[in-house]
Amino acid sequence: MSVTEKDVNSAAPAANPQHTEAMLEAVCAVARAREATPVPAGKTRVAVLMSGGVDSSATAYLLKEQGYDVVGVTGWLIKSGSRCCDTGMIDAARVCEQLEVDHHAVDLRELFKTQIIDDFHQSYARARTPLPCSLCNTVIKWGALMNYGRKILGAEYIATGHYGRIAEIDGQIRLARAKDPKKDQSYVLWGLTLDQLKHTLLPLGDYNKDEIRAIAAKADLTTANRPDSQDLCFIPMGKTPQEYLSGFLPELPGPILHALTGDLMGEHKGTHNFTIGQRRGINISYKEPLYVTSIDPDMRIVYVGPKEALLRRELTASFMNWMLEAPPAEPFRAQVKIRYNSPTAPALVTPLPDNKTSVLFDDAQPAITPGQVLGIYDLSDAYIMGGGWID
Numbered sequence: 001m002s003v004t005e006k007d008v009n010s011a012a013p014a015a016n017p018q019h020t021e022a023m024l025e026a027v028c029a030v031a032r033a034r035e036a037t038p039v040p041a042g043k044t045r046v047a048v049l050m051s052g053g054v055d056s057s058a059t060a061y062l063l064k065e066q067g068y069d070v071v072g073v074t075g076w077l078i079k080s081g082s083r084c085c086d087t088g089m090i091d092a093a094r095v096c097e098q099l100e101v102d103h104h105a106v107d108l109r110e111l112f113k114t115q116i117i118d119d120f121h122q123s124y125a126r127a128r129t130p131l132p133c134s135l136c137n138t139v140i141k142w143g144a145l146m147n148y149g150r151k152i153l154g155a156e157y158i159a160t161g162h163y164g165r166i167a168e169i170d171g172q173i174r175l176a177r178a179k180d181p182k183k184d185q186s187y188v189l190w191g192l193t194l195d196q197l198k199h200t201l202l203p204l205g206d207y208n209k210d211e212i213r214a215i216a217a218k219a220d221l222t223t224a225n226r227p228d229s230q231d232l233c234f235i236p237m238g239k240t241p242q243e244y245l246s247g248f249l250p251e252l253p254g255p256i257l258h259a260l261t262g263d264l265m266g267e268h269k270g271t272h273n274f275t276i277g278q279r280r281g282i283n284i285s286y287k288e289p290l291y292v293t294s295i296d297p298d299m300r301i302v303y304v305g306p307k308e309a310l311l312r313r314e315l316t317a318s319f320m321n322w323m324l325e326a327p328p329a330e331p332f333r334a335q336v337k338i339r340y341n342s343p344t345a346p347a348l349v350t351p352l353p354d355n356k357t358s359v360l361f362d363d364a365q366p367a368i369t370p371g372q373v374l375g376i377y378d379l380s381d382a383y384i385m386g387g388g389w390i391d
Helices: 005-010 017-033 054-065 085-099 109-125 132-152 194-198 209-218 241-245
Strands: 045-049 069-076 103-107 157-159 165-169 172-176 254-258 264-268 291-296 301-305 311-322 332-337 345-352 356-366 373-377 383-390
Touching: 045 054, 045 132, 054 069, 054 085, 054 157, 054 209, 069 085, 069 132, 085 103, 103 132, 109 132, 132 157, 172 194, 172 383, 356 373
Parallel strands: 045 069, 045 157, 069 103, 254 301
Antiparallel strands: 165 172, 254 264, 291 301, 311 356, 311 383, 332 345, 332 373, 345 356, 373 383
16 A cells, blocks of 8 residues: 555654654655645745754744745755654654645755765864854755745745844845844854845744744644754764764874973874864863864874963954845954854954955954854844855
């Protein structure tokens, strides 16, 4: 007997990996085979990118309530065994059935592997600490899935469960911070273009997380109580990033040197096990706490030192993307962010040739880390102007 999407959606959660993968394959087979329906007369179609979490589920619900013609779209990114993709596709299909909207799955496994997973491995091999979720937003969500939604489904907009607000500020479209500063995700959306912003809806930006869970619960969405994802989706459950990387990167031992004295402090088993600012896992007994201050992957050297050795006022960033009508040509002052969980800090931003930028902070910042995102906000810290990858 063939498996229908209704059968899959009403099934109990999988009890073992083989069952989970079979259910996932069944959902994808149905969702991939579904043809795009015509946009109803007088309606505006929005393709809601659905991960199977409460945020994207509530996004679909809110937009349907607002009168949009909603179509759910889920990217099939990896096979069974990841932290979220095992059940995410299935939960997204269940929510779409609850809302009585179509659900499409797009097989992006090869693209995700080459552009996101392989880049993660290569970044650590080059002593860079990547932010794959930000890269995924640019390449997968606002890349492949936006293309699918607009060209295949005929959607005028895509929507996601990110917490941010698309607002008109001084007569221009801007990506503004969310109402809830603790949930604001504008930083990881630095790679969007103005044209993409004009075709994006972010309905959660005016809510906090408790309000979204309450909305999902009131609508009886099956994902209302699903826990938030906290980890990288492609790292198998039960593994740390370093344990995961050990299966892809060779063990290349080298010295650990004191950043200030040059003294040999110990040995390590691979620079990919370290990141700037790291304290735990250095495994060196010393008279004061030691932090990783820099890494030389070519010489296989990890430098450590006291906390004050992490402080720097300057950085450069490459592959800049400006969410403005034209890239800035002259130095300007802004609020600048160097990691997701850090506040912005005032700085002078200077555009450079070859799509680069330099930043001079008013006050020294701790643990500026190559591979992380440079987020540049306006002086009032209301909206993100652009960003790039820290060198």
